[in-house]
Amino acid sequence: MTPIALTIAGSDSGGGAGIQADLKTFSALGVYGASAITAITAQNTRGVTAVQDINLDVLGAQISAVLDDLAVNAIKIGMLSSPEIIDVVAKHLNAFNNPIVLDPVMVAKSGDTLLQDSAIDALKSKLLPKAAVLTPNLPEAAKLLNTAEAATKDETLAQGHALLAMGAQAVFMKGGHASGAICTDYLITADDVTEFSAPRVNTKNTHGTGCTLSSAIAAELAKGQTLINAAQKAHQYLQSAISRADELKVGSGHGPVHHFHAVWEN
Template structure:
């Protein structure tokens, strides 16, 4: 039987901890068939991003059509889109695809390197976010997109409302940069789901955002509701963070394969 198919539209991380590489590992771990549209190539390791080169819009469009028109998709996840032109290109493609879309509005890498041109922010707001079934910004990305700066758990609701104003059906505001437990808020403007997990004393967290968004997309492809998909994805990424490991001389990645050896259900 063919497994559910999930397409990631994102940049390549040569170090293997984030981006396309993290997405495909997550999809494999959660029992779906992962496919990819590469939007940019980065020279990246545990210390940071040494270079980034976006692909032409025609190359992105051709990859997308090649996969969707022949193989089909049950969910799409977007990550690093780099430029306004690529954001518009991907938004046009998504608008014609009947599948849930998880938008991870990647703006800055774990090491603080910019991965989205400032000129692209308006296109993300007006073209990409309105297509999202779920948007998954972290606090830095919330500030980039809305100007709302969150310094406490109580402000997560304000941040979510500001992102929802741009049109996604649901928003998951990730509060991982706050002190205390790792708490996130999922809401569609009516229902609220607060997701809380312990914070681990582990600095090797490269790829958490990509991993979480891809896990949500995988679960949506399997038929979960948005709250179900996000709760399961949160559990998966919490385990991956706890098992994160040293790699190189900087920040190592989360362990995408931890669920394969510790018995997390794939069904």
């Protein structure tokens, strides 16, 4: 069988994040990608200039069309800007029993807000309990918990366990926003904590890192990997994509990571 993953997320016209990053990641990792677009953003490496949510009926129809025909092995959920969009997505996934990777996308790399404050409670109540794994960065975790951003390992783990208590089966705390020469992510489950560490790469080209990490986990889950193996492989893939990002010459701001670093010739 062909492994299939579905991304439910916003479109990034610059191609570095959102569904474009998700589909590139799926393809790079040998998974067929399908998509349901939640919003259209006008953006590039310098910022977001416009956002238009997709009509709710059209959004629901996209999800239904994919799930009615394709044998989807895993779903990655990204940008969901409003409570109404979250409600539509949740209702259409009621009967879906394979892994869901929930990336609580709140702010673009440029600092532009992508999730309305009014939608945070809906995200926590309607989608977080459906997640096989929640993948927040440190600012997103703090926002979900309405607390200060974690500044130490102990605080990061405590926030991860607090999010776990909200209903997700696992929480992958991303360490990209922390300081230090080593970047460490933490996979937190009810039974264990697994650390994934790598040297921090000195590059400004990190647009789409969060989308890429969560979609890489979804891709590996779609291929039948265990969660811990999927997280390990996703961490390694993103590390390589960031390390090779400067080989791309895209835009004048925060450029994308190199999704196809293992395929393209230098």
